[in-house]
Amino acid sequence: MASATAESNTAIIEPPLLPADRESQVFWRLRWSIFRTSLADKLRHARLRVSLIVGLSLFFWIGLYVLFFEGFRFLSAELEIVQALYNAFFASLSIMLVFSTGIILYSGLYRSRESSYLLTLPARAERIFVYKFQEATWFSSWGFVLMASPMLVAYGVAANAGWQYYAAMLPFMISFVFIPAGVGALLCLAIVNWLPRLRVHAIVFVALSVLGFIIWVGYNLASDNEFDMMTPRWFQDISERLKFTERRLLPSSWLSAGLLEASRPGVEEHDGYEPWAESLLYLTVLIANAMLLHQAAMLVAGKVYRTSYSRLQSEFTSRRRIGVSLVDELVSACTKFLPRQMGLLLVKEMRLVRRDPVQWMQFLIFFGLLGLYFLNIRRFTYNASYSVMIGFLNLAVVGLILSTFTTRFIFPMISLEGRRFWILGLLPVDRDTIFWSKFVFAAVGSLLPCGLLILLSDLMLDLSTEVILLHQLTCWTLCAGLSGIAVGLGALMPDLQEDSPSKIAAGFGGTLNLVLSAAYIIVVVMLTAAPYQLMLADEHHLIDSLSGTFLKFVGSRAGVATGAGLSVLVGAIATVWPIRAGLKAFRELEF
Numbered sequence: 001m002a003s004a005t006a007e008s009n010t011a012i013i014e015p016p017l018l019p020a021d022r023e024s025q026v027f028w029r030l031r032w033s034i035f036r037t038s039l040a041d042k043l044r045h046a047r048l049r050v051s052l053i054v055g056l057s058l059f060f061w062i063g064l065y066v067l068f069f070e071g072f073r074f075l076s077a078e079l080e081i082v083q084a085l086y087n088a089f090f091a092s093l094s095i096m097l098v099f100s101t102g103i104i105l106y107s108g109l110y111r112s113r114e115s116s117y118l119l120t121l122p123a124r125a126e127r128i129f130v131y132k133f134q135e136a137t138w139f140s141s142w143g144f145v146l147m148a149s150p151m152l153v154a155y156g157v158a159a160n161a162g163w164q165y166y167a168a169m170l171p172f173m174i175s176f177v178f179i180p181a182g183v184g185a186l187l188c189l190a191i192v193n194w195l196p197r198l199r200v201h202a203i204v205f206v207a208l209s210v211l212g213f214i215i216w217v218g219y220n221l222a223s224d225n226e227f228d229m230m231t232p233r234w235f236q237d238i239s240e241r242l243k244f245t246e247r248r249l250l251p252s253s254w255l256s257a258g259l260l261e262a263s264r265p266g267v268e269e270h271d272g273y274e275p276w277a278e279s280l281l282y283l284t285v286l287i288a289n290a291m292l293l294h295q296a297a298m299l300v301a302g303k304v305y306r307t308s309y310s311r312l313q314s315e316f317t318s319r320r321r322i323g324v325s326l327v328d329e330l331v332s333a334c335t336k337f338l339p340r341q342m343g344l345l346l347v348k349e350m351r352l353v354r355r356d357p358v359q360w361m362q363f364l365i366f367f368g369l370l371g372l373y374f375l376n377i378r379r380f381t382y383n384a385s386y387s388v389m390i391g392f393l394n395l396a397v398v399g400l401i402l403s404t405f406t407t408r409f410i411f412p413m414i415s416l417e418g419r420r421f422w423i424l425g426l427l428p429v430d431r432d433t434i435f436w437s438k439f440v441f442a443a444v445g446s447l448l449p450c451g452l453l454i455l456l457s458d459l460m461l462d463l464s465t466e467v468i469l470l471h472q473l474t475c476w477t478l479c480a481g482l483s484g485i486a487v488g489l490g491a492l493m494p495d496l497q498e499d500s501p502s503k504i505a506a507g508f509g510g511t512l513n514l515v516l517s518a519a520y521i522i523v524v525v526m527l528t529a530a531p532y533q534l535m536l537a538d539e540h541h542l543i544d545s546l547s548g549t550f551l552k553f554v555g556s557r558a559g560v561a562t563g564a565g566l567s568v569l570v571g572a573i574a575t576v577w578p579i580r581a582g583l584k585a586f587r588e589l590e591f
Contacts, residue, residue: 017122027123027131052511061150068154082155086256089151093144094180094252100140101184108132109305110192110312119309129301133185133294140184141177148173152259161263164276168262168283175286176255182293189300193308251286258282338440341429345437349413387461388536392529394457395471396521398450399478403517410442410486411513412504414586418496435491435586439579442483451475467532470564474528477571481524482517488578489513491586520574524567531555531563 018026042050072082109115109132118128149169156165262279331350335343417434454475458468493509504510534555553559 017124020124020127023123023127027127031131031134048508048511052515057146061146064147065150065154068151069158072155072158083256083260086260087250087253090148090176090252090255091250093148094176094250097140097144097177097180098184098187101136101181102188104139105133105136105185105188106192108136109188110309115309119306124302125305126298126302129185129305130298133181133297136185137177137181140181144177145173156263159263164279165259165263168259168279172255172259172262172283172286175283175290176251178290179251179286179293182290182297185297186293186300189297189304189308192312193304251289254282254285258286339433341433342437342440345429345434346441349437349441353409387463388467389529389533391458391461391463391467391471392525392533395454395474395478396525398453398475399482399521399525400518402446402450402478403482403514403521406442406446406482406486406517407510407514408505409501410438410483411490411510412495412501413438413487414490414582415494415496415504416501418494431587432583435487435583439483439487442487443480446483447476447479450479470528470532470560473564474524474567477524477568478521481520481571481574484575484577484579485516485520486513488580488582489516491582491589492578494589520570524570527563527567527570528560531559535560 017023109129112132115128115132118131119125152169152173153166155161156169258279258281261275261282264275331347332343335346338346414435451472454471455468458471463471489509489512493512495504495509505513531554535557537555554563
């Protein structure tokens with residue numbers, strides 16, 4: 001009797017839920033208020049960041065448009081070749097969207113303070129999920145839109161497509177994005193809810209499986225390809241190797257076929273065939289599947305989100321296996337030559353990265369895609385000058401991607417110690433050791449993957465030992481300089497009140513770090529690339545004989561050595577100066 005009374009009292013005091021449509025309006029109003037306030041704050045206090053983002057995005061978009069337009073014009077907008085390129089491009093991006101959406105959604109649903117607060121409100125779990133799902137989809141897909149839109153516009157201009165094609169672009173892209181996003185959301189909910197003890201193993205297994213698939217695809221695309229580039233036989237061979245992306249069950253093929261049909265409104269109708277009707281059919285299929293996955297994710301979230309959140313938050317450290325993991329033992333073995341305190345701090349930093357799938361999964365995805373690209377350039381026929389130029393461009397691309405990671409993950413490291421610094425302050429560890437441990441962790445942790453990627457690129461391009469050594473020297477210089485800039489500026493301009501690394505990286509200090517890193521990469525790569533390219537061009541008579549004392553010196557062996565020495569000097573300055581300034585500020589910093 002008493003238990004029944006308690007249950008009835010509990011049922012009575014439960015706050016009533018709003019109707020579903022009213023609840024949806026409240027959350028939309030919340031999102032609009034947050035967006036409006038955030039935009040006003042950025043325009044008031046972060047105009048430099050907004051201007052840089054808009055300017056660099058426009059520069060990036062225009063550059064891609066010109067590149068794609070020239071490519072489509074060279075191909076004469078051949079429909080079969082373009083469709084094969086579309087299928088491969090959208091299929092690869094859909095895989096990336098699945099993982100990026102899942103990772104961002106995991107952070108938003110299970111690791112954010114906002115979700116903890118929302119779960120205390122009388123709101124449906126599926127509505128909270130939709131609120132975070134929309135946010136994750138936006139953050140994961142804006143890069144897709146930025147990359148795909150110039151390509152689609154360039155093809156429309158090159159193929160003289162009508163207005164129907166441009167009108168269909170946005171609906172096609174939006175409906176397509178929600179399909180991999182829905183798959184990523186379902187995977188996120190399933191892993192957290194049904195694999196609580198095997199969560200890390202499942203994530204590692206999926207990540208390694210995708211990486212193995214990428215390597216397998218890259219090897220199949222690159223192996224036994226001895227044809228000259230841009231020849232009919234080369235195009236035929238590449239098309240045959242990309243046949244697997246043309247399967248009709250893949251959403252990427254629906255997107256490609258629908259857009260290409262929309263670009264052909266001038267084709268004469270025959271036997272009931274209407275290109276615009278075919279395009280609408282593919283768009284309908286995309287929308288239907290996107291809505292199906294969205295509803296399925298909502299249904300699953302309504303049943304498992306609250307329970308999976310509670311289970312995840314209630315996991316005790318006592319359930320974990322007590323001891324030192326194999327990764328920790330490996331890091332400890334590699335740091336034996338360092339002071340004991342610094343070695344332990346490096347083990348601590350490695351544990352933080354290992355336990356945060358948001359960090360290492362993004363790292364794995366981006367560098368795995370780079371590895372796939374480098375494998376795809378194997379055995380193509382280039383002249384010596386063109387091969388070296390591609391190698392230096394690959395070096396710049398690796399450096400630019402590394403700069404985004406140092407800005408996102410290395411720059412906030414000092415700031416994140418703010419509220420927890422009292423723990424380190426109780427230990428017999430001086431501040432210099434803490435600071436240097438972060439620099440060593442960033443420099444060594446970036447050198448290993450970047451050096452291996454550059455070596456892979458050079459081997460695929462069949463470059464000489466001289467160029468390989470020059471690229472490795474430049475890569476080491478970039479890694480040391482980017483790490484020094486990120487750690488030094490992070491200590492110079494910390495944000496001790498913020499505990500979100502993404503928000504710290506989005507501030508003025510993070511923006512300045514990204515801009516300085518990009519400028520540093522351009523200077524270092526140009527100092528080594530320009531002299532070597534001039535020397536090769538002069539040796540192979542690709543240009544008229546170099547005139548003038550300065551150009552003759554730059555395009556000589558002595559000029560190449562001087563350029564390499566200057567790049568190392570610039571790298572030393574970019575490493576030492578921020579470290580000295582940051583170390584001084586870190587010693588005087590009050591937490």
